[in-house]
Amino acid sequence: MNNTVVRNIHRADAGVIATLERLGVATVHEAQARIGLMQPYMRPVWRGARIAGSAITALCHPGDNWMIHVAAECVKPGDVLVIGCSSENSDGAFGELLATSLKARGAKGVIIDMGARDAAEISEMRFPLWSRAISAKGTVKATIGSVNVPIVCAGLNVKPGDVIVADDDGVVVVARKDAASVARAGEEREKKEAGSRARLQKGELGVDIYGMRKALEEKGLKYVDGPIEW
Numbered sequence: 001m002n003n004t005v006v007r008n009i010h011r012a013d014a015g016v017i018a019t020l021e022r023l024g025v026a027t028v029h030e031a032q033a034r035i036g037l038m039q040p041y042m043r044p045v046w047r048g049a050r051i052a053g054s055a056i057t058a059l060c061h062p063g064d065n066w067m068i069h070v071a072a073e074c075v076k077p078g079d080v081l082v083i084g085c086s087s088e089n090s091d092g093a094f095g096e097l098l099a100t101s102l103k104a105r106g107a108k109g110v111i112i113d114m115g116a117r118d119a120a121e122i123s124e125m126r127f128p129l130w131s132r133a134i135s136a137k138g139t140v141k142a143t144i145g146s147v148n149v150p151i152v153c154a155g156l157n158v159k160p161g162d163v164i165v166a167d168d169d170g171v172v173v174v175a176r177k178d179a180a181s182v183a184r185a186g187e188e189r190e191k192k193e194a195g196s197r198a199r200l201q202k203g204e205l206g207v208d209i210y211g212m213r214k215a216l217e218e219k220g221l222k223y224v225d226g227p228i229e230w
Contacts, residue, residue: 003144004147004149005070005073006147008074009054010161011079011161011176012054012163012180017078019186020179020186021053025169025171025172026169027193029172030189031185032185036156036174037170038155038171038172038173041132042113042131042132042154043131043170045131046122047168048168049168050168051165052108054161054164054176055079055163055164056079056080056082056160057084057158057159058083058146060086060093062088063093064140064143065098065139065140066142066143067083067145069098069101071148072098074147074148075106076106079106080110080111080166081109081110082153084158089115090135090137092114092134092137092138095121096117096118096122099121099127099129103127109129111131111154111171112131112132113154114133115131115135116129116131116134117138128166162175163175163179
């Protein structure tokens with residue numbers, strides 16, 4: 001669907017989204033079989049931001065941020081705007097004025113596979129933003145794209161309504177239909193890690209807690225009592 005704006009989307013349950021936000025990127029990524037992670041070049045403009053929300057998608061073109069302005073009309077409180085580009089580009093397509101607009105609309109944050117600018121101002125606003133790069137190079141408004149269609153952002157397919165989880169570890173995408181099951185798996189993983197953490201704090205070794213010794217032996221690992229002069 002080219003040159004199209006889809007005004008309304010399906011969203012995941014708010015409680016499920018809140019759980020995924022609390023769990024964070026690393027746990028969610030592991031909970032869904034290590035899939036859905038965007039390329040590691042997607043970094044937060046300021047450290048400490050942690051969000052999750054339903055994806056409003058926008059497809060832009062290199063050096064052009066027109067569709068970001070169009071997408072702002074579709075954003076509901078709690079949404080995350082996810083911006084892809086039709087070709088690799090790092091121009092500063094998102095800045096402080098757009099952040100002001102999106103914040104006023106209730107957006108949780110923005111994920112943009114292009115460049116961001118006005119980093120100091122956006123950090124001061126505490127508006128959550130993950131971008132491919134920071135660049136002062138401006139953009140134009142000349143080429144029409146689309147809003148709320150499937151896009152590719154930082155190597156990942158993103159559909160409108162997918163749940164976006166983002167923090168200092170990066171950005172992970174959870175398919176809307178899988179959000180509830182991933183949240184449950186994440187909570188189970190969280191409980192398991194709490195038990196392992198308690199044992200590690202007592203001085204137990206990971207090779208024993210995780211039952212690694214037999215597998216290491218089968219792979220040929222040998223222990224030699226030293227010391228040895230090399």
